Each structure stands twice: as C-alpha cells, then as structure tokens.
Amino acid sequence: MTVNMTKGQAISLEKQGGGSLTQVRMGLGWQAAPRRGLFGSRTREIDLDASAVLFAEKQPVDVVFFRHLVSDDGSVRHTGDNLVGGVGQGGDDEAILVDLQRVPVHIDQIVFTVNSFTGQTFQEVQNAFCRIVDETNGQELARYTLDGGGQYTAQIMAKVHRVGSGWQMTALGNPANGRTFQDLMPAILPHL
C-alpha cells in the first residue's frame, strides 16, 4: 500500500509484517511541461538530476550523483543520468539504489535532492514525483509528488535516516536553487 506523503511527513521503512528493509530505491520521474502557442511541439528538454548525500553527524561524507555513480562503500548506487525525462511515462527516469545493510555504520542520514541541470525552473516540469520502492519485491512504499512548480531550480526531496536499528524516511520537499548538489549544501544543512 503506497503512502502518499505530504511535506514533512515521516514514515518508517519497515516491511509489512516486521523485518527491516534491506534494499530501497529512490525513484525520480518527470516530464517537461508542454508549451502553448506557436511551435508548441518544440518541447524543451529538461535535465533533472537526482543526487544523494551521505552524512555522518551532519558532516557530508560522500555524494552520489551523475559524475560519481557509486558511493565508495558501494551502498548507494545511481542508475545513470537521464537527460530528458519522461521516458517511463510514470516510471522512474532516474533512480538511486540504497543497500541499507551496506551503509557504513557512521552514516546516519542520506539526503536526496533534485536539481535542474539545464536551468529551467520547476514551472516547466510536470508530473514530477519521487517515490521509494522496496527493491527486493518492487513494492512502492511511499510517493511524494512535487506539486506547485515554482520559480526554483532544485528541491531537497527527502531523507532516509537511522532510527534505532532501522531506518525512517522523511519527506522534505524544500525548494532551493542550484545547478548541482554542491549549491544546495546550505539549504540541506537545516534539515539534518
């Protein structure tokens, strides 16, 4: 059963019927909004990039993005850069896989962000979502839709963090501006 998350909502990443999750996928999908009027068919391509930043007590330790697709420890993997979006028509355009059992012990939070690499604002993006899937069985655990595209070029989507011996996901949905995750660091820190 998918939970449609709202901003700030937290859900615990546990399997139904107990047991903790081992592998989750953070999927990101989007489509370029159609333009109206003359030459409307000339849809501009939008390149959104998903990134994940691994933190240990608020210190960034490693980053997974299109230029560094696997964290050094192998726990977080990016499936590769998608430059245009809309491929899956509802499926994931970019995905980041997290092997929760392999996350190093000192990493306590993983923050997921989305940037518009081509510089368009989210006004030109439609049907954008981020969802978290139990990779072992393909079941969608939570979905968070990015509604109300505004004049910003990045979003801090969600974070996965340790709670006791398990993990919890919190929807953040915080708009920001920046081309890559580096630009977002100041915006991320308050959410840790």
Next chain:
Amino acid sequence: MTAELVRGQNHPLPDTRLELRVSAGHPVVAGATLGDERGLVAGAEWIAHPGAPVRPGVEVPAAPAAEHRVAVDLAALPETVHRLSLLLALPPGAGGPARFGTAAAPFVTVADPTGAAVATYTITGLDRESAVVALELYRRQGAWKVRAVGQGYEGGLAELLADQVASAAAELAAGRLDAPAAASVPSPPPLVPETAPADSASSTTTISYAHPSRRPAARPAAPAPGPDTAGTGAVPSPPAGAAVPPQESRPAPVAGDATGWTMDERLYNQVWGMFEDLARSVAAYRSARDFADHRLDRAVDQVLADPSTRVGGAGDAARAAARATHEELMGRAQEVLDRDLAQLAAESEVVEPALPVAYARWDNPAWHAYRAPEEPPMAVRLGDLHLPERGDLRIPFLVRLPLERGLWVDSGPGRTSAAGLLDETELRRLALDSAVAHTARLLAAHPAGALTVHVLDPAGGGAAAFAPLVETGVLAAPPARGAAGVTAVLAQLTERVDLLQMAVRGDASEDLPPGFDPARQLLVVHDFPHGFDDRAVTRLRYLADEGPSVGVHLLMVADRADASAYGPVLDPLWRSLLRLTPVPDDHLADPWVGHAWTYEPPTVPPGSAVLWQVLGQVAEARRRNHG
C-alpha cells in the same frame, strides 16, 4: 539449454528417467550409492557397482571403461532413497593413472530420455585422489535436482564409502563388495581393500580436497564412534548438524555465481565482483574509522579548550565518554567488516579451486591436467592482490587478453621493505623468474600456436632463467644476443606492426604476404637498455605504443635506473606499461576507490616442475598443430 555446472552448483532435473554419461579419457570404474535423506547409505544392497550392477532404479556398467552410460530411473527408486551419488574410481594396477591429478579431468553429462544434455560438469581440481563422488541426484521437496559434487578421496573407494555408508553397515558393505566383484570381473578392482583402516577415524579422513560444505574441520566435533561401530573401519557418521547439506540451509557462495555467457566469463566477472566488494567494504570501514578518529580528536580538543573542564573530574569524564563512543563505533564498524570479509573469504575458498588454469595459482592441481585450450580465455592471472585489513584474503589479479598495454617486471630496488631486504642480484633474478612464469602462463592461455614469443637477451645473462622456454622449444627462435640480434628482432616486429596497421587502415587484410604468421606476438626484453642503440629504443617505444592494437605485446624486465642515461625521453614508455614487481609491493590502485593494494607475484611452488610440464604440453600441442 545445457547448464555447465561448477562444484557445489545445483540444477533442477526435468525428468525422472535420466542417463548419466561419463567421459574420462582413461578407464574408470563407475558406481552409485543410494542414500537416505541424511545422505547415509544403509548397507551394501544400496550400492550399485560392477559386482552388482543392477539396483532398483539404477544400473551401472559391469567393467571399467573410459566412457560410461549409467541409466537412472528416479521414479523406480525406493521411497526411502533421497540421494543417488555417482562415484568414479581409478582401477588400481590396470596400468592407467593411479590418481586423478595425472589424468584428464573426467566429464559428466546428465541427459534426458531424448538424449539431450541437461547439465554437464567437468571434475577439475583433483590431485592425489583416486576416487571421487562426481555428482549427486537428490530429492528436495518432492522434486529431483542434480548437484555437482566433485569430492575426491585420496584413500580411494574405501574412504569414499566409509564417508557415505552408515557406520554400522560399513563392515557389511566392505565384506560383500569384494566377493561379487571378484566373481564377475576378470581383473577385479578391489573396491574396498582388505587393509581398510580398522581403528581410528583420524587415519581415514585425510581427504585432500576440502569441499567448503564438507570441511574436515567439522569432523573432530563429531561424536566418538560408539562401541558398536568401533573396529568396523568406518568413519563416524556426520554429526546431526551436518545431516542437512549446508548449501540448502544457508546461502553458501558458489563458484561461477555471476553473469556471463560462458563459465570463463562468469568466473572472471565473479573475481572482479569480489575485488570491487572487498574494495568497497574496506572503504566503508576506513571511512567509519576516520570519522571516529576525527570525532574523538575534536571531542578531546573541546575538553581541553573549555576552562571549566580542562582540569578535574568533569574533563576526565568527558574524555572517557568520547573514548567510549569511539570504541562503540569502531566495534560496530569492525563487526560489519568482519561479516563482509568472512563472506568474501568463504567465496574465495570455493572460487579459487574452481578457476581454470589461466586464472589459477601455480599450485592449483588444475595445472596437472593442462591441455592447450581451443580458445584463449578472457584474461590471465598476473598475481594476487590484498589489503592490509586482511592479508590472507587474496583476490586474483586478472588482466584482460589481448593485453591492452605492455607489462614491466621491475627489477629495480623497490620502495617496500620486502625489496629492501634483498640484494640487487637476487631481485633481478626474481624479476626474471617471474617474467618467465608470466610468459609461460600467457603461452599456456593461448591455443596451440596462437602466441609467438621472442626473447631479447643481449648479454646472455638470462640464459639460466630462460631455460624452461628454450629447452621445451616454445620460442620462435633462441633468445636474440648482442646488438645485432636486438636490432633484427625489433626490425622484424616493427615491420609487422606497420604491415598490420596498413592492412587494418586499408581494410586489405588479404594483402598480407603469404606465410604471414597470424599469431599474436610477445616480445620479452631482458637487460634493457644493453644492446640497444637509439634506433632500437625508438622502435621499442613504437612497439609499446602501436603494438597492442595489432597483437604485438611487450614484456620488459628492467630496472628503470639502468636506462637513466636516456633521461625523460623514456618516461612515456614506463608510464605506458603495467608495472609488476618480483616481490610484494603496494603500487596498484583499484578503479573504484583507489586503495593501494599489495600486489604479490605468482610463485611456482619450490621444487615443482609445473612450469616445465605446462611448457612441454604447449610445445607438444604446437607440434601436433603443425604435423
């Protein structure tokens, strides 16, 4: 689709009527045992052998032969039978090989009633064993499966049966096995010799090849044989905990457990997968350790900086607390690392013996069965890699064929302590030996005649080390001596590269001169730059740059300092070569994290003739090819 099984791997069976075909290349005795759900054989009537070839559901051939067909009808087996093991043994005294290590590896096919192969298994890795459990068909939740076992026994059938037959029945089995076999077969293979060990289990359990799931280490834990089994010559039955094969109860690593079209590719990918996993697991550990250290430093600094805690109990308590947090995090990091390393070590233990010769260590028994391959493998092993976190976990260092860059065995004084302890002469000797071993492996990895090796030994200083190559006759010509020899070989190879490049560019491969040797070429250079003039050095650099793309490869044994007179002009040459060392050295970095790995060159076991034997086979295959 035929499944190519490796030791330990299982595969479902489509039918209950099957034919097990054995092809050994030399006479073997085939037999079968029928075991209960614990794998134990209740007595002699549950063993099919040449003396009693027919048992319910299975029939074995009545005489030793190089090829066997064993008919099996699983549906006709008694309900109590849960496992059928196919046994192969060498008939003693028949003039054939006395141990499997000196014979060609037996090949077993499981075929369905139409004759189509369901699964095949090549029993590699045997050495001193004279009997082997080839494979087993077993019942699991109502369905039958086949598993490649390949468990060999040095003590022959006696030991094999002792391992399988329920202890109380062992003597019975031994007694009955001898008689009918003697009656029906002209030269009876003594299935169980009369001298079957009669006293202790310890003398019978010298199984030389340890299957990971049947580690002999488990045996001492077995309960001592009861009074009823003492003196029967039987190995105590496995402890209760071992009754269920561990492969089924926990996911044990399996060799070949990776993607790929062939077993070669699967093992290659698996080794690289282990390499990456080890690199990343250690990265996770080191990252946690650095973080913990850093946090501890910061906490201690803070205590010192704060006047209220600098002296007195509060400060001590804060420091102690910081240390405790540090310990706690390190403990967890260590626990995770240990878990990962144990898993990889277990995988390495099954993968290492399953490796084909090109990937195997020189002490792997697979080399004894070496024959020239039909096709070159994907890669060759140039040594081992390990990290200080666990020195005994060795990752095979596999390098793709054809070589994309030349090799350089550095005979100069290294930076490591291992090199520092040796004198210069010794280091040069080791470097040359290791280059010869690399050359032998490259030759062995290629099909007959597909790699031509040239040697430059201008001063003749490498004559002793090159002897295995020279005397077995695997070289195209004797090692080239003097400046004239160097020039001639380099000119020949340079011309070859030119011709091939023109042919490739002009798409005119048919225009190559008649009698053009299509083989890849390997140039082994010793004593560089002795005997090299400026022109020869230029040609060598040209070969290093342009050769690999047209199949001309370089293996240098050199100390960079010897060529220092050339100045920086040679820097690009050294940089373009893959540097290997004759002693352990931590100069190689992995492509994922960039750890410094300790490279260890492959060593031929002291006193072993494996190099000569393999090179002899290479030369033999080449002669057959020409003849």
